[in-house]
Amino acid sequence: MSWFKRSEKGIHTKTEEKKDIPKGLWYQTPTGKIIETKELADNKYVSPEDDYHVHIGSKEYFEILFDNNEFAEFDVELKSKDFLKFEDSKKYINRLKEAHKKTGLYDAIRTAVGNSKGRKLVIACMDFRFIGGSMGSVVGEKISRATDYCIKHSLPLLIISKSGGARMMESATSLMQMAKTSAKLAQLSEAKLPYISLCTDPTTGGTTASYAMLGDINIAEPKALIAFAGPRVVKDTTGKELPEGFQTSEFQLQKGFLDFITHRSQLKDNVNLYIDLILNREIRR
Numbered sequence: 609m610s611w612f613k614r615s616e617k618g619i620h621t622k623t624e625e626k627k628d629i630p631k632g633l634w635y636q637t638p639t640g641k642i643i644e645t646k647e648l649a650d651n652k653y654v655s656p657e658d659d660y661h662v663h664i665g666s667k668e669y670f671e672i673l674f675d676n677n678e679f680a681e682f683d684v685e686l687k688s689k690d691f692l693k694f695e696d697s698k699k700y701i702n703r704l705k706e707a708h709k710k711t712g713l714y715d716a717i718r719t720a721v722g723n724s725k726g727r728k729l730v731i732a733c734m735d736f737r738f739i740g741g742s743m744g745s746v747v748g749e750k751i752s753r754a755t756d757y758c759i760k761h762s763l764p765l766l767i768i769s770k771s772g773g774a775r776m777m778e779s780a781t782s783l784m785q786m787a788k789t790s791a792k793l794a795q796l797s798e799a800k801l802p803y804i805s806l807c808t809d810p811t812t813g814g815t816t817a818s819y820a821m822l823g824d825i826n827i828a829e830p831k832a833l834i835a836f837a838g839p840r841v842v843k844d845t846t847g848k849e850l851p852e853g854f855q856t857s858e859f860q861l862q863k864g865f866l867d868f869i870t871h872r873s874q875l876k877d878n879v880n881l882y883i884d885l886i887l888n889r890e891i892r893r
Contacts, residue, residue: 635662652872661829661872663809666718666733669768673731673876679722683753687714688746692779700777703739711737715746716771719754721763725880725892730758733768734815742775743815748785751819755792764802764883769820773813786818793822802886804879807834807857807866825882827868828857829875834865 635648637660648655652672653662671677687704694700708714716738721730732754734741751767758765774782796803805823807816809832816836820826828834835842835855843850853859860866870878884891 637662652875654872659830659871661809661831663736663770665735665737665770666713666768669733670718670720670722670731672872673724673729673766673879674720674722675724675726679720679731681718681720682757683719683750685714686746686750688744688778690777691781692777694777694779696777703777707738711735713738715744715750716741716775717747717750719750721757724876727880727883727892728761728763729766729880729883730754730763731766731768734770736770736772736810739775741771741815742773742782743771743785743813744775744778744782745785747775748788751785751789752792755789755796758796758801759799762799762801764804764887765796766804766806766879767819767823768806768808769811769815770808771811771813771815771820773815783814786814789819790822793819797824802883804882806870806875806879807832809833810835810838812836812838821865824886825867826865827870827878827882828860828866829872830857830869832857834860 633645635643635645637643637655637658639658639660641655641657641660643655643657648662653664653668654660655662670679690699690701690704692700713735717732717734719730719732721728723729732751734747755765757763774785776782793803803823805820805826807820807826807828809829811820811832811834813836816834833855834857837845839850839854857866857869861869868878880892
């Protein structure tokens with residue numbers, strides 16, 4: 609039984625190499641760093657060891673941005689209709705039902721109003737978990753209604769983008785949301801109310817080609833993919849090697865598409881700072 613005896617005393621397996629960590633208690637970053645989920649939440653869902661910004665949704669962004677996580681949500685149960693009777697490998701109506709069952713969401717965006725650093729702010733936040741954060745008729749309608757609310761109550765707007773682009777199952781109706789949201793944001797601008805756009809990983813397709821790039825100030829999280837067509841499509845189309853960091857937020861900042869890159873730990877302070885500066889009012893500390 610000599611083969612059964614431990615050749616070396618003690619445990620030599622590195623923490624990041626262990627495979628039997630229960631899901632929900634720990635999180636492993638792409639670089640292999642392990643962090644307890646509670647510590648991760650306390651750190652604004654950023655890994656302290658490698659500064660990796662974990663992909664999060666509206667629930668977590670609302671926690672970060674709204675004071676005491678208190679807010680009033682708009683149009684909670686607004687849902688898309690399968691007016692084209694679209695079907696590929698599945699019926700679109702079944703995809704919608706499955707996405708709702710899996711996520712508890714009714715579509716790929718949530719809109720709400722609440723206090724942020726003591727002042728009212730309207731936030732529209734996309735959720736990638738719902739059909740890849742795709743932009744359909746409900747996304748466009750909820751952004752439009754949130755913008756109307758801002759104009760009516762003279763409030764600033766923050767849109768957090770996290771999307772694969774237009775929702776193909778809604779065809780041209782999905783593409784129409786680009787013009788619809790752009791027109792609404794023009795009305796917000798005419799009312800001289802601030803619009804801050806936050807691009808997170810990933811922000812692509814029709815979302816990038818519309819409201820994600822129309823902010824009075826366009827900001828992004830570190831290392832986020834921000835593009836119309838992704839790097840693989842660009843490489844296959846052009847047949848050329850792409851520069852390092854192509855289409856990351858750092859690359860887009862260098863090329864002038866972004867105004868700032870904001871670490872998530874400073875997101876709430878910076879968003880409200882930009883709003884105070886645009887409105888030329890006393891800066892909140």
